[in-house]
Amino acid sequence: MILEALVVTDSPIGRIAVGSTEKGVAHLEILADSDSRKEFSNDVRAKEISDLACMQLGEYFQGKRKVFGLPLDLIGTDFQKRIWIELLEIPFGATRSYGEVAHSVSRPMAARAVGGAVGSNPVPIIVPCHRVMGSSGKLTGYSATGGLETKSKLLHLEGIKH
Known part of the structure; x- marks a missing residue:
C-alpha cells in the first residue's frame, strides 16, 4: 500500500x-513521543480524506462524535477485512469478546485468529479494535503505541467500565 497523504x-x-489513499483512510498510527513523522500530500483527494479523518477524530475525543463517516481503504486478507468490517458494527460504548466476534462471522472456533486480525487493524480507533475484550471482560493486548494504557483511555472516553 502506498499512502498518498499523511496528516x-x-x-x-x-x-x-x-x-490515506484516494480511496480512503488506510493507516492510523498513535505516534511515540520521539516520532517526528512528517506530513505529506501527493494527492488532493487523499489529503482531503486525511484532513476529514483528523477533524472527526477531534470530535470523537471531544465527545461529540460516536460514529465515523469516512471512506476506508483497508488492506489485508479477506479474513482480516471481514473482521475489521465486523468491528465497525460494535457501537460506541459497547464491547464484544473475541469469541463473540468469531461467532458473528460464522467462525465460532476462530477466536484466536480473530485476535490476530484485531491486532493487525491498520486503522485503530476508526475501526474500533479497542472495543474487543477478553471473554472474562478483562483488558487484553492492544497493539497501538501505549498498549493497554491507550486502550483503557479509549474505553474510558466511551464510558466503558473495565
Missing part, C-alpha cells in the same frame, strides 16, 4: 498520524 494531529492520547 498528523494532536489528541489526548498523543499525536496521531492518519494516512
Whole structure:
C-alpha cells in the first residue's frame, strides 16, 4: 500500500498520524513521543480524506462524535477485512469478546485468529479494535503505541467500565 497523504494531529492520547489513499483512510498510527513523522500530500483527494479523518477524530475525543463517516481503504486478507468490517458494527460504548466476534462471522472456533486480525487493524480507533475484550471482560493486548494504557483511555472516553 502506498499512502498518498499523511496528516498528523494532536489528541489526548498523543499525536496521531492518519494516512490515506484516494480511496480512503488506510493507516492510523498513535505516534511515540520521539516520532517526528512528517506530513505529506501527493494527492488532493487523499489529503482531503486525511484532513476529514483528523477533524472527526477531534470530535470523537471531544465527545461529540460516536460514529465515523469516512471512506476506508483497508488492506489485508479477506479474513482480516471481514473482521475489521465486523468491528465497525460494535457501537460506541459497547464491547464484544473475541469469541463473540468469531461467532458473528460464522467462525465460532476462530477466536484466536480473530485476535490476530484485531491486532493487525491498520486503522485503530476508526475501526474500533479497542472495543474487543477478553471473554472474562478483562483488558487484553492492544497493539497501538501505549498498549493497554491507550486502550483503557479509549474505553474510558466511551464510558466503558473495565
